[in-house]
Amino acid sequence: MITIHIPTPLRRFTANHNQVQVSGSTVNQALQTLAEQHPGLQRQIFDENGQLRHFINVFINADDIRLHEGQATAVSDGDELELLPAIAGGNLQALTSAEWRSQLEDEIEQLRASAAMPWLQDHQDAQILDVRTREEWTSGHIPRAVHLDKGYLEVQIESRIPDRNTPVLVYCASGVRSLFAARTLQMLGYRRVINLAGGIVQWKNAGLPIETPDFLSSEQRARYLRHLAIPEVGENGQLTLLKSRVLLIGAGGLGCPAAIYLAAAGVGTLGLVDDDVVDRTNLQRQILHTEDAVGSSKIESIQSRVRQLNSSVNINLHPLRLDKASAADLFARYDVIVDCSDNFDTRYIINDEAAALGKPVVHGSVYRFDGQVSVFWAGKGPCYRCLYPAAPPPELAPPCAEAGVLGVLPGTIGLLQATEVLKLLLDMGRPLIGRSLCFDALNASFREIRYAADPHCACCTTVVPGRTTEVYDEAV
Ligand SMILES: [Zn+2]
Structure with missing residues (x-):
């Protein structure tokens, strides 16, 4: 190898190395190799015609190459070359x-x-x-x-x-x-x-392509600043949320906290499905409904509260009781379905129609002091029917009205649902697929249960061709 000493003014082209090892059999070859290894040097050493620049002198083992055969001078292993460009003076030259x-x-x-x-x-x-x-x-x-x-x-x-x-x-x-x-x-x-x-x-x-990015307005940047600070969300994540569409089924105890936090987080479009009106007994836990709203539409009540918080969220009102046909129609227009319903008929309709469309369902349920959250996503993991093939008889599963529920509990569960929604939309973390998070308020404990897709499931075996559960099996 030949060692080439690099003078200070040229070291910026050699990543600050003061010497570089090259191979070659003549001075010219050694310098060419040097310029190939450090392309920035090319223009420093050679002119447009490939000739050594006049203001650079080259020495071989301390002899000017002109004393030998110039650039054709033979070099061999162990030889040392030195580049010496002309320098105007010892002081740094001030340039305009x-x-x-x-x-x-x-x-x-x-x-x-x-x-x-x-x-x-x-x-x-x-x-x-x-x-x-x-x-x-x-x-x-x-x-x-x-x-x-x-x-x-x-x-x-x-x-x-x-x-x-x-x-x-x-x-x-x-x-x-x-x-x-x-x-x-x-x-x-x-x-x-x-x-x-x-x-x-x-x-x-020159007519070459230009891309105009989506970007946050300065107002949006200020509003979502705490999201922008999280690398997992950042500007791209926030833009994703703003373009996302989430459908909430049920405008009650679970739907209220989920809706208001999703709106605060900047989910761009929220769909609200419910045909009920606000009743005084709702006020103990359905926190977006006010005394003034008693007797009026629940979804309109949520809409007005969400608007006060974040007027840029699009709210689609769907004043209906979900059935198979409306579910299929609505679900196709949303990214994530949030099951905040309170009866088994609706839950099975949600499951079956979401599974058919391959949409994830974030499920929440509450009973007195206990709550449960899970994500059902046929194709990526089990569905609701894999876990509960059929509804329990009514005497074993009394509706909320009879069973009662601690007022704060739907808040906890609804927020866990909202958390899962954000994770799904931003494709971050490990969603509750194939897992159910059970909260026991009296004991102040969370417990996770895991479950598998049922190979005989009446729902997902029919809607998911060649259903695999690898995704969720790996996660478990
Ligand atoms: Zn299933």
């Missing part, structure tokens, strides 16, 4: 902004828009980096690009592009800010940094 820019234009590899597209196709591993402001980014950007405002470049680039071997095509509006950003990236050790000459303006003029 224009001079600095002009120097960078010489030093930084640049591609025009027309050449950038084929280059990107050849370099699928390359990362496009947009260093404009957030406002500029949201008005449209190059597809596949990541955004990092130039002001945050030094502090955040390592988390955005961790591998310094990743080729980076950096751009701004016109290609000037990105030129300075490119230099910064080189100084931080990124080995192949290319500036998009003419920036996104040229890119657009």
